Amino acid sequence: MEFRVVHDLLDKPVLDDERRNIGRVDGVVLELRRGAAPRVAAFEIGGRVWARRLGPRMARWVEWMGKRWPAVANGVTRIAMRDVRHVGITVSVKCDGRRLPTLAWEQWLRRRVIGRIPGA
Amino acid sequence: MASVRECRVELLLGCRVVDVDGVVVGRLEEIVAELDDDEYVVREFHVGVFAAFERLGGGMLGRGLLRLVGGKRLYTGYVVPWKVMDLSDPERPRVTVPKRELRELGETQRSAGTMPRGQPSLRAAGGHRQSANENTVS
Numbered sequence: 001m002e003f004r005v006v007h008d009l010l011d012k013p014v015l016d017d018e019r020r021n022i023g024r025v026d027g028v029v030l031e032l033r034r035g036a037a038p039r040v041a042a043f044e045i046g047g048r049v050w051a052r053r054l055g056p057r058m059a060r061w062v063e064w065m066g067k068r069w070p071a072v073a074n075g076v077t078r079i080a081m082r083d084v085r086h087v088g089i090t091v092s093v094k095c096d097g098r099r100l101p102t103l104a105w106e107q108w109l110r111r112r113v114i115g116r117i118p119g120a
Numbered sequence: 121m122a123s124v125r126e127c128r129v130e131l132l133l134g135c136r137v138v139d140v141d142g143v144v145v146g147r148l149e150e151i152v153a154e155l156d157d158d159e160y161v162v163r164e165f166h167v168g169v170f171a172a173f174e175r176l177g178g179g180m181l182g183r184g185l186l187r188l189v190g191g192k193r194l195y196t197g198y199v200v201p202w203k204v205m206d207l208s209d210p211e212r213p214r215v216t217v218p219k220r221e222l223r224e225l226g227e228t229q230r231s232a233g234t235m236p237r238g239q240p241s242l243r244a245a246g247g248h249r250q251s252a253n254e255n256t257v258s
Contacts, residue, residue, distance in 0.1 A: 003154065005129055006150050007150060027129070028129035029126050029128060030126065037162050038161070039159055039161055040153050040160035040161075
């Protein structure tokens with residue numbers, strides 16, 4: 001089966017086991033092997049990966065944010081291709097999204113802001 | 121143990137690819153992989169303006185317009201097999217053969233749109249199956 005890495009995978013929404021949206025595919029990792037074809041090893045989700053695409057200045061700024069506010073500027077989540085169940089309009093993966101650092105920002109926002117709004 | 125390095129697709133995208141003589145082939149726009157023993161193995165890289173259009177899912181009408189507006193200059197794209205793509209410096213991808221030896225994105229591929237490339241072979245398989253059934257019936 002043929003698979004176009006950029007068209008079919010990059011920037012697609014990612015859903016976990018419970019079909020929770022855990023972000024988008026911000027980066028794809030190729031494994032370059034000597035004497036063998038490169039392998040699509042994993043994809044990554046996270047603000048830092050996304051910022052890298054916008055240029056080195058943005059990447060440095062987001063990294064600085066991550067050091068200053070670790071809960072807000074979340075880390076990078078790497079999901080191996082073997083954990084991918086299905087690739088279509090969305091990418092379904094075998095994992096529990098609640099444990100991933102990609103949702104740290106949302107959890108922080110829920111705890112500190114949304115949860116304090118009366119009736120929220 | 122074979123040495124393994126990592127390379128990021130999102131940073132490779134849009135990088136200018138040159139051939140062995142330093143001639144610009146185009147910008148890297150798409151990577152085609154194949155599922156092989158539970159692994160997605162890269163088969164080829166698509167380079168050039170046409171490849172970019174293909175990535176954006178341009179339909180047949182769009183492709184026709186591209187040819188009409190840009191002529192040959194915009195309507196070019198090359199298929200670079202993984203064996204001849206040198207990614208030792210990911211910021212400067214290089215093809216290890218001259219540009220003239222690269223296969224252009226073919227007319228059949230151009231009109232295939234966003235359909236999977238395996239389509240013709242699937243069709244062939246179907247045809248084969250049909251003939252097998254015919255044999256069974258007879």
